[in-house]
Amino acid sequence: QSVLTQPPSVSAAPGQRVTISCSGSNSNIGNNFASWYRQVPGTAPRLLIYQNDRRPSGIPDRFSGSKSGTSATLDITGLQTGDEGDYFCGTWDSSLGAVVFGGGTELTVL
Amino acid sequence: EVQMAQSGAEVKKPGESLTISCQGSGYSFAQQWIGWARQMPGRGLEWVGVIYPGDSETKYSPSFQGHVTISADTSINTAYLQWNTLRASDTAMYYCARFFVGEYSGYGDSWGQGTLVTVSS
Numbered sequence A: 001q002s003v004l005t006q007p008p009s010v011s012a013a014p015g016q017r018v019t020i021s022c023s024g025s026n027s028n029i030g031n032n033f034a035s036w037y038r039q040v041p042g043t044a045p046r047l048l049i050y051q052n053d054r055r056p057s058g059i060p061d062r063f064s065g066s067k068s069g070t071s072a073t074l075d076i077t078g079l080q081t082g083d084e085g086d087y088f089c090g091t092w093d094s095s096l097g098a099v100v101f102g103g104g105t106e107l108t109v110l
Numbered sequence B: 001e002v003q004m005a006q007s008g009a010e011v012k013k014p015g016e017s018l019t020i021s022c023q024g025s026g027y028s029f030a031q032q033w034i035g036w037a038r039q040m041p042g043r044g045l046e047w048v049g050v051i052y053p054g055d056s057e058t059k060y061s062p063s064f065q066g067h068v069t070i071s072a073d074t075s076i077n078t079a080y081l082q083w084n085t086l087r088a089s090d091t092a093m094y095y096c097a098r099f100f101v102g103e104y105s106g107y108g109d110s111w112g113q114g115t116l117v118t119v120s121s
Helices: none
Strands: A008-010 A018-023 A033-037 A046-051 A063-068 A071-076 A084-094 A098-101 A105-108 B002-008 B010-012 B019-023 B033-039 B046-052 B058-059 B067-073 B078-083 B092-101 B107-112 B116-121
Touching: A008 A018, A008 B116, A018 A084, A018 A105, A018 B033, A033 A071, A033 A098, A033 B107, A046 A098, A046 B107, A071 A084, A071 A098, A084 B046, A084 B107, A098 B046, A098 B107, B002 B107, B010 B019, B019 B033, B019 B092, B033 B067, B033 B078, B046 B067, B046 B092, B046 B116, B058 B067
Parallel strands: A008 A105, B010 B116
Antiparallel strands: A018 A071, A033 A046, A033 A084, A063 A071, A084 A098, A084 A105, B002 B019, B019 B078, B033 B046, B033 B092, B046 B058, B067 B078, B092 B107, B092 B116
């Protein structure tokens, strides 16, 4: 069981918008920055968002992150079939003294 | 360009020891955290721990503390993940990454290709 809670799957049509949630507690998301990763099965994770809402170079602005209280959200607009994959949230947990991840959300672009 | 190059797949028996490696390049290896995450078949990511090569400070997830050891050699810009006694449940893909770990933050921005560890009798 993961420390951070994500929906197992989301889906939307090409061109539409999808939102993926990540729920935690005061010891993790509530008092620390959230990050988001995308992983195509069989490949390494790739950082999409760090420090709640910052994008590394090369990540399109269709991907955006936000945080409110003990939850973080990843928004993807203008969905493309190439966006399919597994999306993980992560953060630092001050009680555990460790990085923690969500269980992952599988995105399907119908 | 930051790159993380991991060692190849391993097949071991329960009770054996193992060390896998990750060489970082394109950044100041000694001055940034580098660490490991586990992904069991069909499962999500689990953070194992990190090391700061410059002073060898380590941080471990409570789930892995005592079962693995993370070390680094700054002369060859390489980090290691070591087991003294493997278990079948250690079977997984292990990813290394450059991590940013601070008072309010913990994320990996550059990831290796993964090392598949299979432990089976």
